[in-house]
Amino acid sequence: MRILFCGLFFLPLSALAEVVTVDFVRVLNDHHEEAVYYDENNWKQHRIKALDRGYISSYKLLVKTSDDGQTDILLITGYASDSQYEAREDNFAVVMRESRRDGPALLNDKTPGEFRDVVDGGVFTADP
Numbered sequence: 001m002r003i004l005f006c007g008l009f010f011l012p013l014s015a016l017a018e019v020v021t022v023d024f025v026r027v028l029n030d031h032h033e034e035a036v037y038y039d040e041n042n043w044k045q046h047r048i049k050a051l052d053r054g055y056i057s058s059y060k061l062l063v064k065t066s067d068d069g070q071t072d073i074l075l076i077t078g079y080a081s082d083s084q085y086e087a088r089e090d091n092f093a094v095v096m097r098e099s100r101r102d103g104p105a106l107l108n109d110k111t112p113g114e115f116r117d118v119v120d121g122g123v124f125t126a127d128p
Helices: 002-010 032-052 082-086 088-098
Strands: 019-027 058-065 071-079 116-125
Touching (some): 032 058, 032 071, 071 082
Antiparallel strands (some): 019 116, 058 071
């Protein structure tokens, strides 16, 4: 997973937003399908709506499965400015409130704690 993250540094600086958040997600108990379904149908859908509304400047969902079957997911969200980043909680509250009123989309009735763990993450900024 760290190798994939290091690859992000080879992108041209212009490809990066002003502020980028990255979450490193480890899939638990071989629940690859549940984890990918959850992120595709919740996290990604929220980002699509946020992008359409101008709340974020970019997003990327990256999935890597190793030869031994371990799946890791990177959830990357870009913000065009510090002010856009600072408004993220309020903006995503609006998006989420208007989305699934009956809660997150789940596969096989598994809760997120059963199939995923956010093991690391951070906020990164482009050099001025």
